[in-house]
Amino acid sequence: MLKGNRLQGLCVALLFFGCTAAFAQKTTVKFDFGSGKVAKGFTGATAKDVYSEAKGYGFEPATPVTAVDRGSKDALKGDFVTSEKPFYFSVKVPEGNYKVTVTLGDPKGKSATTVKAESRRLMLENIQTQAGQSVSKTFIVHIKDRKINDTKQVSLKPRELTKLDWDNKLTLEFSQKPALAAVEITKVEDQITVFLAGNSTVVNQEDEPWASWGQMIPRFFKPGVAIANHAESGLSLGSFIGSHRLEKILSVLKLGDYVFVEFGHNDEKEKGPNAGPYKSYTERLRLFASEVKSKGGHLVILTPTARRSFNEQGDMTNSHGDYPDAAKKVAEQEKVPLIDLTAHTTTLYETLGVEGSKNAFVIYPEQNLNDNTHFNPYGAYQIAKMVAEGIKAHNLNLAAYLQELPTYDPKKPDPFKNFNWPPSPSASLLKPDGN
Template identity: 45%
Template structure:
């Protein structure tokens, strides 16, 4: 009887979990008649846990305002296909869609008056729970990050954002690319910071999902000890990818047993072995360059032996390698001593609310620099012949780091939130 009762409990829990992973359909249009099977959203539809969905973080959208707005839905961990119908019957629009901690999916999509366009993408949602009492040990500064809560949050931004309808449905059959790294990879919630991990989803169709687990200040060993790799291993499946980029913070470890060819390569091997044990594909990435030049105006390597150690492990373990260090160095050299400041967070005091001091950071990317670096990663994926490059969006035309996009043509819609505190790590 005890075994039967236990089995019934397991089945009940499983049934509840499946029931929670449901499809949501929301009607944001101005039509009085609600679309069949949809939930009508009005300015009074504000998020609360009892309802489980609604406008969040900022004032509700009234259907006319050009200010950015956020919409959240409580969903379990997993991948979700999002279908948005963008546009308005009454006016032209220009809409950018980001998700969770400012992950970019749809960029400056324009519609004419009366025109509606349908776009889809796949987004990963997670929280800190692993199993039982196990949790990811996040930092204090992460506790309010949209990446780590129980909600799936979408940001609708742009010159004139217009949303007609929204569908969120669970998906299981797409390859997921899990990102491990530091402040050069992480999803930043707030302006003016950016990293390549939050930009790269924009270049893929809904046939690929990017799950960015990177965090500022982490090294290979602290990523592991903080249960972040364990969280990924609790979700990763056969055919998924594990991209690993470390080096910035690892090189500052000076205690006995540390070093590029000691603890660092040992920890990289853990990432490789764990991924392969799950049938996933490990990929190593050399660290992005810091902005530093010699007297002749050429970029200087500040990572010591660490890029070479990564290359050595990749060759020894027969793991694909993305040569991001070389490509970002090429980016800096192409833009020169002055122009390369645009790649990083260099802004005079007063550029952002509460910013009393000049930003002068040569390690952390601006949103423009993050965007360009994400393109470098895509090119690295293509060179490594990863299968996921078959699912690049049709408007991705390739990229040469020696010929970067002009800063003046980069159009980024600022989110309402800024952060004056510099990210951890350097």
């Protein structure tokens, strides 16, 4: 007969799929990390618990950890796992929104932890504890799959087939000097979901040094809001719709959810009699508005982020033509909020200057990277703050769930020298689709 934590471990993989054992009746799956005594109601997870499909949970094999036991009487907080390098812990779950609570701290030493989820979505930033201190932090992670119904699914690009964002598990990345004592995961139905539709400036970029505002924005929300990023590099409004991504969003969108849409970069390259800002681009934005409204959702339109394009006089030029104006006109006609990222990012680059603005992009001459469209983590983080300010400016009910942060002004960006981003293990010199 199986008892206690052994039974729990076997049931974790089936927890969200109807395991009949008593453990599966719980609404939360809980993991106690380390090599010491396992806390009551938790499943023990040691450094030897490598993820497998059969088990349904564990550390990813390429990111080993070390277990530390401080010999405390506190079974939950007296031991933990850590590593000098970033490590991943995964749990097999179906599509949905999940409340995740992590318990961090070392009874005898300091710790510092940054948590990312899935494809480098920033969840917690530089959470520090002193010796003997323990903290618990909660955030929301959205898990998606490509299924729309029994006969239709999202048409993914080949690169998406290996992304953490599209697999069948919830993956957490821990970095800096973490002391991970526990993780609790609960499937929740009461979150406002914010769906993101866009291109490479919005998508969750999987590899360093590429980044987007869409993977930074979760860090600025408290529980109550889930960010579901459906953007993909190289897409226009037309190819987003054509690959069934709007259908996918509409299939899971609830009354009161939001859809944030930012396109333009790739739409500008389309050819044909109906191409152009006031033709297909406008028509497709209107389609978004009508479809989202018909499902009881709220649409927010964002103008495309500016490319870094200075003239010989050191002034920014408009590389988007009439597309920002077309987006503004649709927002006005459809009576939906608009966040003018074109204007805000232009101000940011001008403030940073011709040379300083390079710090916001993937411009690394030593690696032969000179990209004036795609952002590095610093640039993406600044733009996420612009989006948060836009939410506050329009007094959206999402604003009630924003973390309390100083007002962001693109004329006064965060100093680049003060920005700290712990790099994730996966890196690539391959430029994302789109420019």
